[in-house]
Amino acid sequence: MKQASMHVTSLTLDELNPRHAQPTSSLEESIAAILDKDTDKILRLARSIAERGLNPTELIVVMPDSELNIVLEGNRRIAALKLLHKPGLAPNVQLQRKFAAIAAKAEIPWRVQCIIAESRQQAAPWIKLRHTGENKGVGVVKWDSAEVSRFSGRSNSTEKARLLTEAMNAWFADDADLIADVATVRENRITNLGRMVGDPDIRKRLGISFDGDSVISEFPKERMHRILARLFHDLAGSYSVDKIKTKDQRTNYLQKVEEDLPRLADRLDAPERFSITNPAGSADPVEADETPEPKTPKPPRRRRPDFEKRLFQSVSLHNVSLRTSEVFQEAKQLSIDEMPNIAAIMVRIVVDIVVLDVADQLGWNRGQGDLKSRIGAALHQVDPAQNNPALKDAWRFSQKDEGALVLKTLHQFVHSWQFNPLTSEVRKLSLAYGPLLTQIDELIEKKKR
Structure with missing residues (x-):
């Protein structure tokens, strides 16, 4: 068997999956059977993939069969990914709606590392070993409770840190600078x-603690904002591990930051809880030994300001050609x-190749000789009345008052080496053209039905 990287769209689920009581006859039926067995587990798996990616220690096993690549091991993971x-x-x-909501919050991988098996017989011994317990030490030997505890003690701090970044994104969604620092800290x-x-001692003075998947705050958020903004700014900037390695350094x-810390007199009478599984309940008081009563619905959390760390961060394309999708x-x-x-060069290239790809697939008139005409043709297809608010900036940047200036900027990104792009320009263009890419991609599916 050999290892290879494969595109998600090239993989199909096993219709003879042992998890199914009866063989299935299509991808949709296979997915329905997996969901029917335990929907909540697949949703949790999808959330895990969205946050951490696929587990790199357990590769998918695939068997090529004619034009299909059948997943022999990892059907649940590939189902969740699809x-x-x-x-x-x-x-x-x-x-x-649930899977769409999970996908909207993260970068979902398109390529999967796989082990290629020549036949079911070749893969069978390894798959059996994977699913039938310890096998007298040959299979996976589970940790006992003491071993789990020792490992959790080493990894628990990082999990606490990840939980705090989730809480920060909810608590201070309107502070774009702070959210940018949170993203830098979370990634690097x-x-x-x-x-x-x-x-x-740090947790106690900051006024935070952790309970399972929840962050508990001892102070009102406005009293914590200053110190938490300072902490994340320092960690995102000059504060390396050498400055906080020891207890004395911390x-x-x-x-050093005493003036930014909340006053002890400002502590809440009842601490508040933020949970990643129930972010809307972030203001729920923490009461000991109390059975929660039914709660009235809370207003939705304020939307985080648009701040794209990566190019076309919130855009997903499902219907463009494989090569376009990979680019x-x-x-x-x-x-x-x-x-x-x-990023500046690629924002121009991506817009152009996606527009051309969609035009090819749908047979639009390819007589447009320049980028402005090509973008204009795409805009007229998805928004002929020019009244879609999501496409307002795409119209304005490419066809209307600012069109000449913005298109000149796109060309300079590629052709003028004396032109230094500003990150704000790249981010603005990514946000403007992202909705157009999404809508013309969806148009492929609609037209081909």
């Missing part, structure tokens, strides 16, 4: 944050702040 990319595969509207300095929140940090997914990995020149 549902994240195309929620319409779920058997009902309610589930479709999460273990440093873990050192800080893993220290009980104590010195508290002394698009690779472009989405670019950090606008870390690679502004490449």
Whole structure:
């Protein structure tokens, strides 16, 4: 057997999956059977994939069969991944909305590392070993409770740090600078944050604690804003691990930021809880030994300001050609702040190739000789009345008053080496053209029905 990287769309589920009481006859039926067995587990798996990606320690096993690549091992993972990319595969509207909501919050991988088996017989011994217990030590030997406890003690600080970043995004959604620092820390300095929140004295003085998947705050959010903004700004910037490695160093940090800390007199009478599984309940008081009573619905959380860390961050394309999809997914990995020149070039290229791809598939008139005409043709297809608010900036930047200036900027990104792109320009264009890419991609599916 050999290892290979495969595109999600090239994989199909096993219709002879041992998990099914009866063989299935289509991808949709296979997905329905997996969901029917335990819907909640697949939703939790999808959330895990959205947050952490696929488990790299357990590869998918695939068997090529004619033009199909049948998943022999990892059907649940691939089913969850397909549902994240195309929620319409779920058997009902309610589930479709749940998978769409999960997918909207993260970058979902398109490529999967697989082990290629020549036949079912070749893969069978390894799959059997994977699913039939310890097998006298040959299979997976589970940890006992003491071993789990020792491992959890080492990894728990990082999990606390991740929970705190989720709470920060909810508590201070309107502070774009702080949210940018949170994103930097989460991606590049999460273990440093873990050192800080893993220290009980730091937690006590910040006024936070952790309970399962919840963050508990001892102070009103407005009293915590200043110190938490300072902490994340420091960790995102100059504060390396060498400055917070020891207990004394962390104590010195508290002394340094004393003026930013909340006053002890401001503590809440009843602490508040934020949970990643129930973010709308972030203001629920924490009461000991109390059975919760039915709660009246709370107003939805305020929407986070648009701040794209990566190119076309919130856009997913499901119907463009494989090559276009691969280019698009690779472009989405670019950090606008870390690679502004490449991101600037790719925003122009991605818009053009997606528009051309859709035009090819739908047989539009290809007589448009310049980028403005090509974008204009796409806009007229999806918004002929020019009244879609999501496309307002795309119209304005490419066809109306600012069109000449913005299109000139797109061309300069590629052709003028004396032109240095600003990250704000790249981010603005990514946000403007993202809805257009989404809507012309959806148009492919509508036209082909």
